Amino acid sequence: MQTAGKVVLITGGGSGIGMETARLFIQKGNQVIITGRSKEKLEKAAAQIGAAGYFSCDVTSEQEVQALVQYITEQYGKLDFLMNNAGLSYLHQLHDDTETFLNASREMTTNYLAAVNITAKFLPLLKEQPEAAIINMSSITGFVPAFTLPTYSASKAALHSYSQSLRHSLSQATNIKVFEVMPSLVDTEFTRDIPTKEKITPEEVATATLDGIEKDLYEIHVGTTGALHQHFFSQAEQAFKTLNRIS
Template sequence: MKTSKNTILITGGGSGIGFETAKLLSQKGNTVIITGRNEEKLKAAAQQLGNVHYIVADVTKEGDVNALIERIKKDFSDLNVLMNNAGLVYLHKVSESPNAATFAREEMETNYFAVVNLTTKLLPLLNKQPEAAVINVSSIVAFAPGLSLPTYSASKAALHSYTQALRLSLAKDSNVKVFELMPPLVDTEFAKDIPSDTKISPQEVAEDLVRSLETNNYEVRVASTEQLYSNFLSQSDKAVLVLNRLEQN
């Protein structure tokens, strides 16, 4: 699909992957709108990026989502790309955490249910456009769970499954293309507490996404995600061990 002259909504666009994607796409002549809960962060990001608008919205709150939809319809009725990037993660060991269920509910609410809700509400608008796209940001852990982020991994696995179903559902009767961005660990504020010496830059992820949009590569398996995906297809139990750097017994 074309990567210029679009109108693009990026949730969680004030930092990390969302910010770097907004930067690249705004430089390519797109109108970009970023959302998030923190107005100060969004305002600073928009000022730094230039041709970028911001709307304060918490995608887990129905009132905020409805207000966001109305603002988009009013001021950005040519919206043709939605990037579901906002996320939440808790680090814990699922077998020992007394709050595992609470963490799981909150992560699922942000990483899965909010995506389904916002996408469903914006699809009628996206379907009106000559060319449109939904971009869901999942993760390498959609294929193999990380032991330090087990319930987050489950929420991304759910998002991966939903994204595939949405793509198939829209394939015949819609101009809406469905992309899934699957990065490994990325060096952002979001992942600062996740121990790893192999994090990649958010710029690399954004660049890979833009290339994939241009070539209609619908499953964007960034860097080490591609190798893990191959392991998952050939031997799923091995993929879990590789991801967590565990020795097979």
């Protein structure tokens, strides 16, 4: 699939994976719009990477999502790529956490339900293009849960299931392709509280994402997730122990 000459919208584009992916798309000659909750962060990121535009939007707010759709429609008149990258996670363990339900509610709303909503809202624009794509930033924890990120893992499992159904459904009647990116642990603000040095860079994820899209790899594994994904299907229990470093 071509990754040049497109109008690209990236949620959570003010930092980390979103920002680096936006940077690569811009370098390939695309018009890129980044969104996020912080207008100040977006302004700084857009100036740094040369984004075509930015729009402050809380993806969990119906009113703000509607405003985003109106902005893209009026300012650009089209959309070729939608990247659902906005995410949220809470590091906790189920046996001693008193806010599990609150954590799960916030993660499921941001990581899964918001992606479903934004995708549905932008489908009419995407359908108008001869070639379009939806890129969902997922996680290997959707297959192999991290026990210190239990409800986050569950939200990514939901996103994976939805991505599979969406891919099949859209392939029946549209030219929209659905990609799912599953990186190893990435060194961003998102993971700063996770105590490990085994983190890959946002640049690695961005490069692998565009490469996977160009090769029509619908499930894009970055870092060690490819091997862990295969391990899951052959030995699910051992894959869980490997991810969580359980002997």
